[in-house]
Amino acid sequence: MGYPDATNLPRNSLMLFLLLFSVMLGKYHIYIGFAFKPYMMYLVILVLFLAAFFRFQQLQVFEVMLLFFYLLYVLSGAFSLYATSSLRVMLGIILYVIFYILMKGILGMFKKRELENGIANAGLLFNGGSLLLYVWGLKSNGFSLLGDGVIRYGAWFDRDYPRLIGLIEDPNYFVFYNTLFFTFYLCKRDSWKNNFGLFLCLITSVLTFSRGGLLILMVIFMVYFILNKPANQWRLIISTFSFLSIAWVASYLLGFRVLDILQNRFQDFSNDGGSGRLELWGRAWDFFTSNPLFGIGASNFADYNAFKYGDQLVVHNTFLEILTESGLIGLLIYVLFVFTVLFQIFKANFHRKHPFLFLTFLGFIFQMMFLSLIFNDMFLLFLAILSTYCSYERENGLSNENVHMIKEAG
Numbered sequence: 501m502g503y504p505d506a507t508n509l510p511r512n513s514l515m516l517f518l519l520l521f522s523v524m525l526g527k528y529h530i531y532i533g534f535a536f537k538p539y540m541m542y543l544v545i546l547v548l549f550l551a552a553f554f555r556f557q558q559l560q561v562f563e564v565m566l567l568f569f570y571l572l573y574v575l576s577g578a579f580s581l582y583a584t585s586s587l588r589v590m591l592g593i594i595l596y597v598i599f600y601i602l603m604k605g606i607l608g609m610f611k612k613r614e615l616e617n618g619i620a621n622a623g624l625l626f627n628g629g630s631l632l633l634y635v636w637g638l639k640s641n642g643f644s645l646l647g648d649g650v651i652r653y654g655a656w657f658d659r660d661y662p663r664l665i666g667l668i669e670d671p672n673y674f675v676f677y678n679t680l681f682f683t684f685y686l687c688k689r690d691s692w693k694n695n696f697g698l699f700l701c702l703i704t705s706v707l708t709f710s711r712g713g714l715l716i717l718m719v720i721f722m723v724y725f726i727l728n729k730p731a732n733q734w735r736l737i738i739s740t741f742s743f744l745s746i747a748w749v750a751s752y753l754l755g756f757r758v759l760d761i762l763q764n765r766f767q768d769f770s771n772d773g774g775s776g777r778l779e780l781w782g783r784a785w786d787f788f789t790s791n792p793l794f795g796i797g798a799s800n801f802a803d804y805n806a807f808k809y810g811d812q813l814v815v816h817n818t819f820l821e822i823l824t825e826s827g828l829i830g831l832l833i834y835v836l837f838v839f840t841v842l843f844q845i846f847k848a849n850f851h852r853k854h855p856f857l858f859l860t861f862l863g864f865i866f867q868m869m870f871l872s873l874i875f876n877d878m879f880l881l882f883l884a885i886l887s888t889y890c891s892y893e894r895e896n897g898l899s900n901e902n903v904h905m906i907k908e909a910g
Contacts, residue, residue, distance in 0.1 A: 513617060516610050518542060519603075520622035523881050524677060527669045534592060537877065543602045550609065556601065557608045560887050562844055565837040567597065572833055573798050573874070576826040580797020581804070589799035596875050604884040612892050615885070616684075620693055623681030627700035630654055630666020630674070634707060638662060661764075664707035675705055675713030676867050677878045680885075682717060683859040686724055689736070712870040720863050727855055777816045777870065783808075784815045784824045795827035818868035838865060841886070848893050850886075857886055 522539035529535040547554055559567075570593050577586020607615060633654025638645075640652045647657025654666045663671040678701055685698035705717055787796050787804050796804060801824055806812040815821035823831045841861060845851060851858040860882055864873075873879055 513614060513621075515546065516607075516614060516618040517621045519546065519606060520618050520881070521625055523877050524622070524626045524667050526877050527667070534595060539603075539877065540595075540599050543599055543606065546606055547602055550606070553609060554605050555608065557604050557887065557891060560844065560890050562837060562840040563883065563887060565833070565840045566883070569830065569833045569837055570597065570875075572830050573822070573826045576795050576830060577798035577800070580800050582797065582800050585800055585803055586798040593875060596880060600880045600884060603881065604887055607884055607888045608891060612889070615888065616688070619680070619684050619885075620688075620697060623678075623684065623697050624693065624700065626667060626681065627678065627697065627704045630664065630668075630704050631700065631707075633666050634664040634704075661709050662707075663709050664704055666704060671708035672710045672713055672867075672871060674708050675710045675717070676864070676871060676873070676876075678705055679717075679720075679863040679867070680856075680860050680878065680882055683720060683724075683856040683863065686720075687854075687856040687859065713867065716863055716866045719866060720859050723862060724855065724859060727851065776813075780805075780813060780815055781817055781820055784817070784820050788820075788824045788827070791827065793827045793829060795823070795825045795830060798825055801825055814872040816870060816872055818871065818873045821872050821874060841883075844890065845886075848890060850889065854889060857889060861886070 519539065519542060522537075522542045525538040526535070529537040574586070574590045574593060577583065577590065580586045610618070631654075635654075637651075637653035637655025641647065641650070641655065641657065641662075645657070645662045646660050647662075648659050650657040651665070654664060656663045656665045656671060658671075665671050665674055668674040668677055681697060682701040682705065685694045685701060688694050689698065705714065708714075783805060784801060787801065790796065801815055801821060802812045815824065819831065819834070822834050845858050845861065864879060864882065867873075
């Protein structure tokens, strides 16, 4: 279905801003058998308040593919060894799908300009608030950088590395959540607000000291330059290097040697195997070979791993986790979903009209190689935003067609 008549819609920018920002507050949830998160609570209130205007939006092809994958993924747990874990993830997926549909319906009530303004403002508060929590965490630790497994407000002291987590529970996931804002500000540097937002994104992302995350942000930079003629991006290059130089000098004077910490983090890769990821990937592959077609069952890797190796860890690779738990069939459907998203992005020419959508998805896919993200709040928010932009494009096409018909009739 199309958009409702927005003429008398009781909406405002604060309403949309709170919805987008509340997605970043997942760790402040209420557990009632499942994690009932702030954005879920807020969505229920919004849907009740806007019930007369709410419309279910038409599903895009990539959304149908994702739902098909979730169905196969859940079915893989029907005969799993740990059926309770599969049942729990099935209920979780149902919950996510319901709130995804509600999220998409609410976003469809707003104009593109309002949605983009909401993204910009949510990113500013997310990054600004996270940076303040990080400084507060350092202060509560006596500005000592030492500690292992200690969390103080927005700082996580991991093997004597003071890593920023801000409003998120994990520094690696922080970069994932920040990818949408980073690409948005990067592609829309037409205002002081967006330039300041990019400045904050760079600071917070660097302070996570996430090796994979920072490498992927660099890849996004490179792809952006290719899409936008590198010769015309000299001002961005100069301002970026100026910012990094000033930040380095300031941190050095404060005794917080960011470059030294980054260098040590990357040097540690040869010793820690990517924080143990290489070992986990080997275990996942072994479990996959025991049942290659249908997998070991939805959400069963942690249980298998705990039984055989004594630790309940996830794979830290979305594609390998899908392969292990739902087999070759599940991975095939998920890869088709990924290619469907890319096909629709290129078909609609979004990589040129709205490049932040393409760059965000590209960043997400790369980060999925280091994180377990079969279902994730930010990923689903991005898909809802992408679907809404597809609807904008369809509506604009219909409007232009009607104008053309009127001109011909006249």
